[in-house]
Amino acid sequence: MPNMKIAVIGGDGTGPEVTAEALKVMDAVAKLEGFTIEKTDFGFGGDNYLKTGEILPEGAVDELKKFDAIFLGAVGHPDVAPGILEKGLLLQLRFQLDQYINLRPVKLYPGVETPLQGKTPEDIDFVVVRENTEDLYAGIGGFLKKGSADEVATQTAIYSRKGCERWLRWAFEYTQKRNNPKGKKLTLVAKTNVLTYGHDLIWRTFQEVAKDYPDVEPDYNHVDACCMWMVKNPEYYDVIATTNMFGDIITDLGGIIQGGMGVAAGGNINPDAGGTSMYEPMGGSAPKYTGKNVINPIAAISAGAMLLEHTGQPAAGARVMKAIQSVTGTKMKSQSAGKMGYSTTEVGDLVVDALS
Amino acid sequence: MPNMKIAVIGGDGTGPEVTAEALKVMDAVAKLEGFTIEKTDFGFGGDNYLKTGEILPEGAVDELKKFDAIFLGAVGHPDVAPGILEKGLLLQLRFQLDQYINLRPVKLYPGVETPLQGKTPEDIDFVVVRENTEDLYAGIGGFLKKGSADEVATQTAIYSRKGCERWLRWAFEYTQKRNNPKGKKLTLVAKTNVLTYGHDLIWRTFQEVAKDYPDVEPDYNHVDACCMWMVKNPEYYDVIATTNMFGDIITDLGGIIQGGMGVAAGGNINPDAGGTSMYEPMGGSAPKYTGKNVINPIAAISAGAMLLEHTGQPAAGARVMKAIQSVTGTKMKSQSAGKMGYSTTEVGDLVVDALS
Ligand SMILES: CC(C)[C@H](C(=O)O)[C@@H](O)C(=O)O
Ligand SMILES: CC(C)[C@H](C(=O)O)[C@@H](O)C(=O)O
Numbered sequence: 001m002p003n004m005k006i007a008v009i010g011g012d013g014t015g016p017e018v019t020a021e022a023l024k025v026m027d028a029v030a031k032l033e034g035f036t037i038e039k040t041d042f043g044f045g046g047d048n049y050l051k052t053g054e055i056l057p058e059g060a061v062d063e064l065k066k067f068d069a070i071f072l073g074a075v076g077h078p079d080v081a082p083g084i085l086e087k088g089l090l091l092q093l094r095f096q097l098d099q100y101i102n103l104r105p106v107k108l109y110p111g112v113e114t115p116l117q118g119k120t121p122e123d124i125d126f127v128v129v130r131e132n133t134e135d136l137y138a139g140i141g142g143f144l145k146k147g148s149a150d151e152v153a154t155q156t157a158i159y160s161r162k163g164c165e166r167w168l169r170w171a172f173e174y175t176q177k178r179n180n181p182k183g184k185k186l187t188l189v190a191k192t193n194v195l196t197y198g199h200d201l202i203w204r205t206f207q208e209v210a211k212d213y214p215d216v217e218p219d220y221n222h223v224d225a226c227c228m229w230m231v232k233n234p235e236y237y238d239v240i241a242t243t244n245m246f247g248d249i250i251t252d253l254g255g256i257i258q259g260g261m262g263v264a265a266g267g268n269i270n271p272d273a274g275g276t277s278m279y280e281p282m283g284g285s286a287p288k289y290t291g292k293n294v295i296n297p298i299a300a301i302s303a304g305a306m307l308l309e310h311t312g313q314p315a316a317g318a319r320v321m322k323a324i325q326s327v328t329g330t331k332m333k334s335q336s337a338g339k340m341g342y343s344t345t346e347v348g349d350l351v352v353d354a355l356s
Numbered sequence: 357m358p359n360m361k362i363a364v365i366g367g368d369g370t371g372p373e374v375t376a377e378a379l380k381v382m383d384a385v386a387k388l389e390g391f392t393i394e395k396t397d398f399g400f401g402g403d404n405y406l407k408t409g410e411i412l413p414e415g416a417v418d419e420l421k422k423f424d425a426i427f428l429g430a431v432g433h434p435d436v437a438p439g440i441l442e443k444g445l446l447l448q449l450r451f452q453l454d455q456y457i458n459l460r461p462v463k464l465y466p467g468v469e470t471p472l473q474g475k476t477p478e479d480i481d482f483v484v485v486r487e488n489t490e491d492l493y494a495g496i497g498g499f500l501k502k503g504s505a506d507e508v509a510t511q512t513a514i515y516s517r518k519g520c521e522r523w524l525r526w527a528f529e530y531t532q533k534r535n536n537p538k539g540k541k542l543t544l545v546a547k548t549n550v551l552t553y554g555h556d557l558i559w560r561t562f563q564e565v566a567k568d569y570p571d572v573e574p575d576y577n578h579v580d581a582c583c584m585w586m587v588k589n590p591e592y593y594d595v596i597a598t599t600n601m602f603g604d605i606i607t608d609l610g611g612i613i614q615g616g617m618g619v620a621a622g623g624n625i626n627p628d629a630g631g632t633s634m635y636e637p638m639g640g641s642a643p644k645y646t647g648k649n650v651i652n653p654i655a656a657i658s659a660g661a662m663l664l665e666h667t668g669q670p671a672a673g674a675r676v677m678k679a680i681q682s683v684t685g686t687k688m689k690s691q692s693a694g695k696m697g698y699s700t701t702e703v704g705d706l707v708v709d710a711l712s
Contacts, residue, residue: 083549091550115587117473136513141553151517155554157492161507191604193439194447197497198511224608231471231587231612248547249605252580256587 003035004311007067011045012085013285014295015073021297021348022071022281022304025320028352029308033316040067046077046085046285055088061096069311070278071304074285090280094132097276099268100163101170102130102247103306104282106234106254106264109298110329114257119234124257126237127178129171130247132268134163135198137244157245159198164205170271171241172213180238186210187219189226189242189250202243227253255282262296262335263328265303267310279307286337294338297347298324323354359391360667363423367401368441369641370651371429377653377704378427378637378660381676384708385664389672396423402433402441402641411444417452425667426634427660430641446636450488453632455624456519457526458486458603459662460638462590462610462620465654466685470613475590480613482593483534485527486603488624490519491554493600513601515554520561526627527597528569536594542566543575545582545598545606558599583609611638618652618691619684621659623666635663642693650694653703654680679710 008023010016023039030037042060049055064070070093075085093099108114108124116124134157141155168188175186188206190199203220210218221229223246229236230253242250255264261283269277281299289295301324309317327350333341340347364379366372379395386393398416405411420426426449431441449455464470464480472480490513497511524544531542544562546555559576566574577585579602585592586609598606611620617639625633637655645651657680665673683706689697696703 083552086549087552113473115473117469117471136547137550139550139552141513141551143553143557149517151557153515153554153557155513155515155551157497157511157513159509159511161505191492191601193442194493194495194601194604195497195511196439196443196495197499198509201499201507201509224604227583227605227609228612228616231609232616245547245550246605248550248580249583249602253583253587253609256584260584260588 003037004068004313005038005040006307007042007064007070008039009042009044009070009072011073011075011285012047012077013074013287013290015045015075015285017290017293017295017344018281018297018300019071019073021344022300024348025301025351025355026304026308029316029320029355032355033313033319035313035316044089045075046080049080049085050077055085056092061093064093064097065276067276069307070276071307072278072280073300074281074283076285078287091137093278094268097270097278098133099270099277100131100133100167101267101269101271102132102251103267103269104128104130104251104254104264106258108258109263109325111332112259112263112328112335114259116231116234116257123235126234126240127174128240128242128247128251128254129167129174130242130251131163131167131244133244134159135244157195157198159201161201161205164202165209168206168209168241171239172209172216175216175239176213178239183217183238184215185217185219185238187221187226187237187240189221189223189240189246191223193222223250226250230254230257251282259335261299262337263298263302265299265306267303267306269310277310279303289337293343293345295344296335296337296340297344298328298335301348301351319355320351323351326354327351359393360424360669361394361396362663363398363420363426364395365398365400365426365428367429367431367641368403368433369430369643369646371401371431371641373646373649373651373700374637374653374656375427375429377700378656380704381657381679381707381711382660382664385672385676385711388711389669389675391669391672400445401431402436405441406433406435411441412448417449420449420453421632423632425663426632427663428634428636429656430637430639432641434643447493449634450624453626453634454489454628455626455633456487456489456523457623457625457627458488458607459623459625460484460486460607460610460620462614464614465619465681467688468615468619468684468691470615472587472590472613479591482590482596483530484596484598484603484607484610485523485530486598486607487519487523487600489600490515491600513551513554515557517557517561520558521565524562524565524597527595528565528572531572531595532569534595539573539594540571541573541575541594543577543582543593543596545577545579545596545602547579549578579606582606586610586613607638615691617655618693619654619658621655621662623659623662625666633666635659645693649699649701651700652691652693652696653700654684654691657704657707675711676707679707682710683707
């Protein structure tokens with residue numbers, strides 16, 4: 001009997017290629033650590049949509065709930081209008097599986113180039129805890145007099161006390177567990193001086209929840225200042241908690257300072273009992289590199305490590321992370337597609353070798 | 357009779373210090389170019405608020421409308437809760453004077469250090485045109501069951517066709533006039549794949565307005581991708597048009613890559629006939645440096661140059677910009693407070709000297 005059952009959505013473009021490398025590494029570490037992974041493929045994505053007109057077929061979400069975790073390669077197809085698959089697949093799964101934490105470690109691995117001057121792996125090492133089910137992502141809004149010169153359009157951000165509390169509590173607990181030797185600090189990133197309704201609720205909840213974690217320093221940055229600070233002084237941060245929309249922005253900024261989309265990975269986590277979480281590399285489907293065996297699988301392999309870490313196999317996850325850092329630090333020439341000094345599959349092999 | 361009448365709000369902290377240097381340079385260039393500037397001081401800010409309880413006294417906005425332009429030093433006082441003065445003064449003036457363009461040049465001056473690796477003044481030279489009167493800044497929202505475990509809070513972004521059109525038209529015209537030899541390109545930065553109501557209106561308006569400017573290449577980036585790109589490939593951009601909220605974020609990111617808050621300046625522009633515009637350095641009131649003659653006045657002097665440029669004295673504005681670049685390029689050691697190699701007033705003097 002397998003110890004872990006995962007659903008695999010390779011998705012579009014280079015998604016299946018990087019997914020294959022992640023799975024290869026996960027299988028190898030499972031063998032070394034003495035457990036097994038059973039994988040079930042789901043052919044969702046652009047090709048399937050173009051063939052069937054369906055993005056997530058009826059019953060798919062219930063089916064996915066039966067797995068211990070989901071691995072998602074990439075979503076986005078050149079022949080499908082932008083937004084359709086992202087909303088229909090990625091955001092649907094985040095919402096329907098109530099994956100209310102989007103976890104994005106921002107870590108500069110050894111040997112990886114950052115666009116920032118003079119910053120080292122010690123300086124760039126923090127984690128963003130993005131709320132993943134509320135805010136402007138609720139999809140609420142409308143039009144008045146659409147198409148006329150008097151048209152007005154709205155888009156409403158909604159926040160619930162419950163939604164804020166579960167997310168912020170998780171962030172405080174995560175900060176506690178991360179146990180940064182430089183000090184445990186949770187920086188809330190919002191815009192309380194302008195979003196005086198929505199972010200007032202977040203701010204009040206943050207202050208109340210903070211009381212339960214006296215060993216964590218509660219800190220606050222406006223989102224604009226945070227973007228400056230991430231570039232100027234990334235070493236300032238330990239853990240950042242932020243909203244869905246600001247998190248979208250900040251995590252991409254984090255992705256670039258840690259060396260780009262070939263490296264950055266994220267988890268969409270439902271931490272509740274019986275919750276199903278989903279792990280993904282942050283890079284897109286990169287159609288122009290598809291099928292060329294040149295795309296960087298490191299982000300996908302990192303997503304695999306996160307999956308293991310959060311699905312009951314933390315030792316295996318840590319082992320993969322260590323192997324990744326040995327490969328970036330001693331083997332790869334670059335993290336850019338086609339410039340790695342190795343092919344996609346070779347990088348996967350190098351990580352497998354580095355496991356033992 | 358003076359040729360230009362400006363209202364001066366020195367404001368809080370180091371605001372009056374940097375304002376004094378900007379005015380000194382503006383007077384000097386006016387003399388050289390053969391015009392005069394009449395200045396009227398308005399003592400608005402934290403101290404006045406603490407004394408009188410008023411931020412913008414009754415009639416103040418009508419009074420300010422009589423001037424050709426407003427110069428604002430800084431807003432923010434250590435004894436006033438954050439947000440009060442920013443909303444009560446800065447945002448009030450932007451809204452009440454209908455300054456619907458927030459213009460933020462992102463330019464790395466010679467000799468100024470950027471936190472980005474390998475980027476030169478040629479690479480970092482673009483302009484952000486931020487909409488300044490709509491979006492989440494409308495201040496619309498509310499609470500349900502406030503204070504209870506079931507609380508829900510909303511914050512609504514509102515966009516009007518008229519508001520989008522005047523801003524985007526201005527941005528296209530600005531791009532045309534900027535006449536970038538590398539090619540005239542206007543990049544709309546939004547999040548159309550998630551904000552499918554509000555940003556759909558913006559997107560439709562952008563496409564329609566673009567037709568009137570066939571020599572400008574219309575371009576689009578999602579806001580998250582834009583933040584990555586600004587750090588990785590700032591040379592990609594010519595002019596960016598973005599919403600109020602995303603503009604707040606992107607312009608601070610722009611500020612840091614151009615060397616920080618000691619350098620970055622912005623204009624709040626009402627380009628309509630009879631409109632009153634306001635120019636400001638982007639740095640805050642920096643209470644800890646107040647009265648020490650160490651704060652960097654370059655941002656304020658740049659704001660002065662923008663004021664001149666947009667208030668009928670473009671030659672004087674250009675002359676100040678040239679002088680600034682000679683001072684950053686050949687004199688100043690750093691753009692950080694206390695590390696410039698000169699005092700605040702000395703930097704002002706250097707720019708005056710460099711005018712001729
Ligand atoms: C693809 C898109 C809908 C998504 C988001 O906006 O959340 C992506 O940018 C991300 O950050 O995972
Ligand atoms: C002070 C604050 C209200 C303001 C804003 O959010 O617009 C500032 O950050 C800016 O960008 O000018």
